[in-house]
Amino acid sequence: MSSTISTTGPDSKQGQRKAAMTVLAHSAAADIAGRLAAIAVPAHENLREPENGLVMMRGRIGGDGAPFNLGEATVSRAAVRLATGEVGFGYTLGRDAHKAQMIALCDAMVQSAELSGEVEAKVIAPLRVAMNAERARKAAETAATRVDFYTMVRGEG
């Protein structure tokens, strides 16, 4: 995945947050809720009430040129603050505002020294395994349709 922040290494906190957000955005809300049920969720408040909105999606002319506006997508966002002060943000495609709030909660926990290990082990890691398995399944199905065209010399056969 492309990153717009070149200074972000995979080991940095920001890289860790972004990696967690990727997994969460790809996961179904019910699956995130199921994983969150397995841990003790810390006290928190909504910093931004979960809400629906739009983002304009951009492509590039020729795939690699100047940007252009392709069309919009629905998106949901939320922000929470843990009682210990960490502020987490949740953004996801679609209109499930509760999913955005769960992502925000996870993002806040990822930033907490006490909670990041547990949320990674019990929420993010299993969801990442499922996401990667789904990707691998699709890749394997797709790979079976790879062809080798060969050209016939005209006039033969």
Place this chain on the structure above:
Amino acid sequence: MYVAVKGGERAIENAHRLLAHERRGDRDVPEVTLAQISEQLALGVDRVMTEGSLYDRELAALAIKQARGDMIEAIFLVRAFRATLPRFGATEPVNTGEMQVRRRISSTFKDVPGGQILGPTFDYTHRLLDPQLAEGFVPEQPMTAEASQASTPRVTDILGRDGLIETSPQADSDAAVGDLTREPLSFPADRDLRLQNLARGDEGFLLALGYSTQRGYGRNHPFAGEIRFGEVEVEFSAEDVGFAVPLGSIELTECQMVNQFKGSTTEAPCFTRGYGLAFGQSERKTMSMALVDRALRARELGEEAGAPAQDEEFVMSHSDNVQSTGFVEHLKLPHYVDFQSELGLLRKLRQEFAEANAAVEMQEAAE
């Protein structure tokens, strides 16, 4: 001109109630669900998202259901919906070069790096109706094979390495991106606006225009350099977060058309290109879009420009099926006042005509 009329409230209410009844159809037949539409009429959903200009499968499925399968009505519903939500901003431009490819073909290189991957396609089917599908058909599970870890570079990138194809136009990262949903169209329009217009344009209209270029009305010698379909990641630079936040992935189809080469005394000849990009699996749409995008570049490339597909004002003013249907279908609304004045004028003209003829006849008779 449409002039407001009063009355007919009860008839309108009853007509909508009858519509709801007809929409449901035979009540002994199970109701179609949004999941069924989204999963089993997926390409229709893709079209409604693309031309409705809103990526949301569930909403597009709802629109198709509400519109009774009338795609343009469904697109209209989706366009109207998007006006109800605030826009948080624009995403980072998606990187189609890093697409998780589900299908990827090139008609120009058989040995393209990363391979030709057919994916789920109607190509090479016999187009015979399949009676098995009528009911209860359970397809076999798809075959699997070891997935390659090799990258699948864009064909245009491969050609570009040897300078055989023109490079894509670049812009400063802080340059404004044209948005026809915010400012009314004016001409001449830059390519970013043209592509936005074509991306949400009617597939049938663009298909016909693309076809017209192939038949000689603005010929541009196209090859389907590459068509790819799959998932791309979307990121949004949220100010409150401070970095580009992943939003998840969307399905896109991209078409890179490789077209007739051009050169000059100062520049070596190279292939030119047209570009198509659309939500979901929308191959016909992106191919048509790429043909028309290239045709609209006629003036920029110093070509003679007289064909309809090369006329940006004509193309961009008529590509939007919501605008088109609005103006065509408004003819159904009461035009009684207009028509009465036309009728009055016509009667007056006919009377003058009759009087003039009568005068001529009397004169001829007198002579």
